[in-house]
Amino acid sequence: MTTSTPGVPTPGTASPAHRDDDEPAAARKLSRLEKRAIATKGRLSSPWASLVAIVLAILWTIPSIGLLVTSFRPELDIRRSGWWTVIPGIFSGDAEFTFDNYDQALYGSGANLSEVFVNTIVITLPAVLIPITVALLAAYGFAWIEFPGRNLLFVAVFALQVVPIQVALVPLLSDYVQANGFFNAVFGVGISGTFWTVWLSHSIFALPLATFLLHNFMKDVPRSLVEAARVDGAGHVKIFFRVLFPLLVPAIAAFGIFQFLWVWNDLLVGLTFTDPAYRPLTVAVAEMAGSRGGDWHILTAGAFISMIVPLVVFLLLQRYFVRGMLAGAVKG
Amino acid sequence: MTWLLAPDTTGEKLAAMVVAVLLFVVVMGVILYAVDRPKRIPSWVVAVGFVGPVLAMIAYGLLRPGLITLWDSFFHRNTTEFVGLDNYVRMLTDGAFQKVLVVTAAWVILAPLLSTVIGLVYAVLVDRTRFERLAKTLVFVPMAISMVGASIIWGFVYEFRPDQPGVSQIGLLNQVLVWLGIPPQQFLIGQPWNTGFLILVMIWIQTGFAMTVLSAAIKAIPDDITEAARLDGLHGLGMFRYITVPSIRPALVVVLTTIAMTTLKAFDIVRTMTGGQFGTQIVANEFYTQAFRQNNQGLAAAFAVVLFILVIPIVAYNVRQMRKSEEIR
Structure with missing residues (x-):
């Protein structure tokens, strides 16, 4: 082996079958950083690799750009020509853009997405806050309170992650409809189809993953920290809020973004549990795609309206999202 | 109180959302307060306070419906007539x-x-x-x-x-x-x-x-x-x-x-x-x-x-x- 850098052990498992002992002598004198620089440079200057990467990046971006550009074009133009035909116009200043499509999608009598937008916000915020809070408490319980059957119950919660929510939809819906009798008697209106059942359903469906993820993060907190607080006479509630909660803020942010995107982008739960008056954006836009499939001026604007908030949240908080995803993917 | 369940305007919807969150905070607060009284209580009671809500919600909204669905899959379309494995x-x-x-x-x-x-x-x-x-x-x-x-x-x-x-x-x-x-x-x-x-x-x-x-x-x-x-x-x-x-x-x-x-x-x-x-x-x-x-x-x-x-x-x-x-x- 021609390992020249001192202190670098050669892992036997990773050594490839063939060797090349004629490594140029000059390479051995280079420091690690310089080698890294050469390797990086070598990769960049490989034209094929760069070409493939650029082509992939363009392929992945163009469809969204097409949607965005189209949503700002006048209706007639959209029908007559492809969105790419505006590209020369952008440089010459001839391209015509308008907010009419957004106006129609948001306030037009057919679409009226401005109201639907409120629905999505009203659905999303509690459906993020509630499961995180409940799961945090449970994660603490599973991690730091001794009680009989703890491991068994935790494994059960973990295992229920894999249950597809389709399995639970119909029984839950019939429950909610049955509860209407009671709520009609007390409040004068039924509960099925309202925000309340959607909040409850979203919260339940999020709990297994949330509990599991937050438990993993909570377990990483050093035991000595919790023990020290306990010796000082702090109860569980105090330990939870004073010691653990501040340490878990990044983990909570990570799962929060995860759940936010999930609920905002969800179609199945919204479709199943909401009345038309309370339906979220995804349901409204999917419906538009079905009933007005050819009206691309409304559809593109509507789709973009439904995407803008998650896009902004995602781009601003990408770091946390990636962390949550890696924790979920690698540990789960 | 109707607007809480069936809000009409944007304001009512947002208000219902705030009420829901507050209600939830109050309920959780009561549970935590109850299990954190200074007197000696067995640790399983504390555990129920922390873990109970998740277990109850999952049991109600995931486990039980899952079993019902499994049961229903052996029935005819209106879930009254048993048909065995016919659906499968x-x-x-x-x-x-x-x-x-x-x-x-x-x-x-x-x-x-x-x-x-x-x-x-x-x-x-x-x-x-x-x-x-x-x-x-x-x-x-x-x-x-x-x-x-x-x-x-x-x-x-x-x-x-x-x-x-x-x-x-x-x-x-x-x-x-x-x-x-x-x-x-x-x-x-x-x-x-x-x-x-x-x-x-x-x-x-x-x-x-x-x-x-x-x-x-x-x-x-x-x-x-x-x-x-x-x-x-x-x-x-x-x-x-x-x-x-x-x-x-x-x-x-x-x-x-x-x-x-x-x-x-x-x-x-x-x-x-x-x-x-x-x-x-x-x-x-x-x-x-x-x-x-x-x-x-x-x-x-x-x-x-x-x-x-x-x-x-x-x-x-x-x-x-x-x-x-x-x-x-």
Whole structure:
């Protein structure tokens, strides 16, 4: 082996079958950083690799750009020509853009997405806050309170992650409809189809993953920290809020973004549990795609309206999202 | 109090939301206060306070409905007449449903494989380049877009206009065909390729996920290993084949299985783009159709159970691989 850098052990498992002992002598004198620089440079200057990467990046971006550009074009133009035909116009200043499509999608009598937008916000915020809070408490319980059957119950919660929510939809819906009798008697209106059942359903469906993820993060907190607080006479509630909660803020942010995107982008739960008056954006836009499939001026604007908030949240908080995803993917 | 359950205006909706959150905070506060009284209480009472809400909610909203669905799957459409395994038999023998299973299989095999391969290649190509951050964000962004939104984006790419003089294509893909001198196609109608074009949307969404996880795994490969391999004369493809891929094997398994499960359960793309017509129906959408359109509760339950059964081997494989890699460690 021609390992020249001192202190670098050669892992036997990773050594490839063939060797090349004629490594140029000059390479051995280079420091690690310089080698890294050469390797990086070598990769960049490989034209094929760069070409493939650029082509992939363009392929992945163009469809969204097409949607965005189209949503700002006048209706007639959209029908007559492809969105790419505006590209020369952008440089010459001839391209015509308008907010009419957004106006129609948001306030037009057919679409009226401005109201639907409120629905999505009203659905999303509690459906993020509630499961995180409940799961945090449970994660603490599973991690730091001794009680009989703890491991068994935790494994059960973990295992229920894999249950597809389709399995639970119909029984839950019939429950909610049955509860209407009671709520009609007390409040004068039924509960099925309202925000309340959607909040409850979203919260339940999020709990297994949330509990599991937050438990993993909570377990990483050093035991000595919790023990020290306990010796000082702090109860569980105090330990939870004073010691653990501040340490878990990044983990909570990570799962929060995860759940936010999930609920905002969800179609199945919204479709199943909401009345038309309370339906979220995804349901409204999917419906538009079905009933007005050819009206691309409304559809593109509507789709973009439904995407803008998650896009902004995602781009601003990408770091946390990636962390949550890696924790979920690698540990789960 | 009616507005709390059935708000009419935007203000009432927002108020109902605030009330719901406050109500929840109060309930949780009461529970915590009750288990945190200074007097000695057995630890299991404290445990119930912390763990109880999750267990109760999961038992009520996941476990119990799951068992009901399993039970219902042995019944006729109105869930009164016991029919044994008839729903499952019908699923496996009826030609239309057999096709649904085949199409679903195509989704579950192709979407994870292609997303992972493309994501891996891309992660390796942009690794440690100057534009890594931007390049990754571009491919990652579709993860933030709902599948409904993605369906509209791609529906527009696939848009078809009849091939007549004076009519120009407005869908990009058909315009590319026209530029190449090929007549435009109805991508979402022609079987069996339409399923492929739907799967492409899922690949577009999931590649970012694969790329991000795999890129993190690649960066975690110890420098010593890559350096030793480089000194041993490994470059480019050899490095990729003998060092990168074996080193990130556990991450590859996780990515493949995660995407497979997402793909299996997702019905949004099919529902939005074709509604399951033209031979594109999949199990997740067939469940929705049977449950809420055809009102065949027995068959819908059976489809939901099948969805669950199909997830199990994927999870089992995932867990086994994790055990194995932990043993090695």
